[in-house]
Amino acid sequence: MQRDAIIYVRISRDRIGAGLGVERQRIDCENLAARLGWNVVAVYDDNDMSAYSGKPRPGYKRMLEDLRAGSATGVLAWHTDRLHRSPTELEEYIQIVERHGVDTQTVRTGQLDLSTPAGRMNARNLGNFARYEVEHMSERQQAKKLQKAAAGEWFGGRRPFGFEPDGVTVRTTEAAELDARGDDLLSGLSVHAVVRDWNARGVTTATGGKWTPNSVRRVFLRPRNAGLMEHRGEIVGPAKWPAIIEETKWRAIVALLNDPSRRTTPGPQRRWMGSGLYECGICVEAEEEKTTVVVATAGLSKGGQRKTVPSYRCAAGRNHVARSPIHLDRYVSMLAVEWLSRPGAVEAFERKGDDSAARARVLEREALRIRDEEAAEMFAAGQMTKAQLIAANEKTAQRRSELDQADAAAARVTALAPFRKGDPQAVWDGLDLDRRRAVISQIMRVIILPGKLGRPEGWTPEYGKEWGYFDPKYIRVEWRVRA
Incomplete structure (x- = not known):
C-alpha cells in the first residue's frame, strides 16, 4: 500500500559532527521508503536532542502536527528509540496513529504495529527497555565521573577559562587575569x-564571546x-591541575560574591564618581534604609535661557x-589625594593574613568533609x-560558613x-572611575548636607570661575581610618 x-x-549527541549522524539515518529511511513504495512528503530531524x-x-x-x-x-524512523524513550510520549503517539x-x-x-494489543505491548516493552538502557548508561557515567572526581581528574568537556583544552594545563594569560x-x-x-574591563581590553570567554555579569560571577x-x-x-578533594588562585583568596572571593548584603553597581557604566556612593544627609540623620544619592538632571535659568545640568x-x-557632581567629585578627589599623601595612610589599611591560621582552616575543611562522609555511612548502616x-550536616555547614568568613577577612x-x-596624584589620575570609587569607599564616607542657595560666604569671581557656587561647608566627610 502506497502511503505519504x-x-x-x-x-542525542552528534559525535560525528556536521549533522552526519542524522544524515545517515535519513538515507537509510529513504531507502526503506523506496522498498515499501512510500512517498516521502517531509523529513524532520532533532539533532543533538535527547528523547x-x-x-x-x-x-x-x-x-505530530502533520499526522x-x-x-x-506513514512514519519512517531508523529505530523505535529514535521516536520515543518516554512512556508518556509513546502513549500520545499511539492515540494519534490509531x-x-x-x-x-x-x-x-x-514495523511498529500499534493497531493490536500485542503490537502496543511490544512497543511499550521496547520503550521500557530503551529507557532502562538510558538510565543504566547514566548510572555508569555517574559512577565513572565519581571515580574521576575521587582521583582529581577532569571530566572533559568545554575548555575552562584559565586552562588549555586538556583542562589541566594552565593558560598563563587567562590565569593572570583571574x-x-x-x-x-x-x-x-x-x-x-x-565585565567592562575585560570586554574593553578584548579578553574573551573560553568560547571567544563577550563577558556578562553572570559569566564573570560563574x-x-x-x-x-x-x-x-x-x-x-560538592568539593571532594584536590584536583590534578594546579591552582591559579590561592585557595584562601578564592574562598574569600566566593564568600564575597555569595554575600546577600553585598552592594553592587548596576549594569550601565557610571559617569560620576559619587552616584550610589555619596549619601544624603537628611536620610542619614533620619536613619533611612536607603541613603545614597544618584545623578539626575535639573533645570537652570541663566541669561533668559533655560538649560539642564547634572545634579x-x-x-x-x-x-x-542637590549638588553639582562636577564640583563635588573634584573636591572629594582633592581630599582623597591629600589623605593618601600623608605618611602611613596607606599602611593603616593594610591587613596581613596569618598563613598558619589559613592553613589550619584548609585542614579543618578537609576534616569536615570526612566527617560528613562518615555520618552518611553511619546513616546508611x-x-x-x-x-x-x-x-550533623547543619553543624558542619555552619562551621564551613564561619571558615569562609574568616578567609574573606584574612584575604x-x-x-x-x-x-x-609613586606620587599619589599621578596614581589617582591614572585610575579609572571604578577604581577611584573603590578607593573612596574604603577611606571615607561622603555625606551631602542640605545647603543654602546662592553664593557661599567669601565668594569671589575668581572662586566662581573654578567652583561656581559650591560650598564645602555643606559636605561632611567621615574618615574610616585616621592617618
Whole structure:
C-alpha cells in the first residue's frame, strides 16, 4: 500500500559532527521508503536532542502536527528509540496513529504495529527497555565521573577559562587575569567593572564571546580555580591541575560574591564618581534604609535661557539635597589625594593574613568533609537516625560558613595598593572611575548636607570661575581610618 510518509531522524549527541549522524539515518529511511513504495512528503530531524530528557523536540512536534492534520499516513524512523524513550510520549503517539490510521516502519526493528494489543505491548516493552538502557548508561557515567572526581581528574568537556583544552594545563594569560581581577573584587571593584574591563581590553570567554555579569560571577566561583575537584556541587578533594588562585583568596572571593548584603553597581557604566556612593544627609540623620544619592538632571535659568545640568540628588526621590557632581567629585578627589599623601595612610589599611591560621582552616575543611562522609555511612548502616544526620550536616555547614568568613577577612586586599609607591596624584589620575570609587569607599564616607542657595560666604569671581557656587561647608566627610 502506497502511503505519504514522514521521515523522522534524531540523535542525542552528534559525535560525528556536521549533522552526519542524522544524515545517515535519513538515507537509510529513504531507502526503506523506496522498498515499501512510500512517498516521502517531509523529513524532520532533532539533532543533538535527547528523547529521554523531556525537553521539547521541535522536529518531533511538527511531525505530530502533520499526522493530526492528515498530511501523512506513514512514519519512517531508523529505530523505535529514535521516536520515543518516554512512556508518556509513546502513549500520545499511539492515540494519534490509531485515530488517523498511521503505519510506523523502522529500518532496524521493522514495523511498529500499534493497531493490536500485542503490537502496543511490544512497543511499550521496547520503550521500557530503551529507557532502562538510558538510565543504566547514566548510572555508569555517574559512577565513572565519581571515580574521576575521587582521583582529581577532569571530566572533559568545554575548555575552562584559565586552562588549555586538556583542562589541566594552565593558560598563563587567562590565569593572570583571574588572579589580578580576583584582587580587584576583594578590593571593592564590582563584577560589572570586571565585565567592562575585560570586554574593553578584548579578553574573551573560553568560547571567544563577550563577558556578562553572570559569566564573570560563574567563572570566579569555580573550585577548579583553587585546584579543587568538584562533583555534583560538592568539593571532594584536590584536583590534578594546579591552582591559579590561592585557595584562601578564592574562598574569600566566593564568600564575597555569595554575600546577600553585598552592594553592587548596576549594569550601565557610571559617569560620576559619587552616584550610589555619596549619601544624603537628611536620610542619614533620619536613619533611612536607603541613603545614597544618584545623578539626575535639573533645570537652570541663566541669561533668559533655560538649560539642564547634572545634579546629585537623593536616591529616594525626595527633594533633600542637590549638588553639582562636577564640583563635588573634584573636591572629594582633592581630599582623597591629600589623605593618601600623608605618611602611613596607606599602611593603616593594610591587613596581613596569618598563613598558619589559613592553613589550619584548609585542614579543618578537609576534616569536615570526612566527617560528613562518615555520618552518611553511619546513616546508611542504620547507626544514625535521619534527624541526627541532618543535625550533623547543619553543624558542619555552619562551621564551613564561619571558615569562609574568616578567609574573606584574612584575604581581603585594599584598593590602595597602587598608592604604596609613586606620587599619589599621578596614581589617582591614572585610575579609572571604578577604581577611584573603590578607593573612596574604603577611606571615607561622603555625606551631602542640605545647603543654602546662592553664593557661599567669601565668594569671589575668581572662586566662581573654578567652583561656581559650591560650598564645602555643606559636605561632611567621615574618615574610616585616621592617618
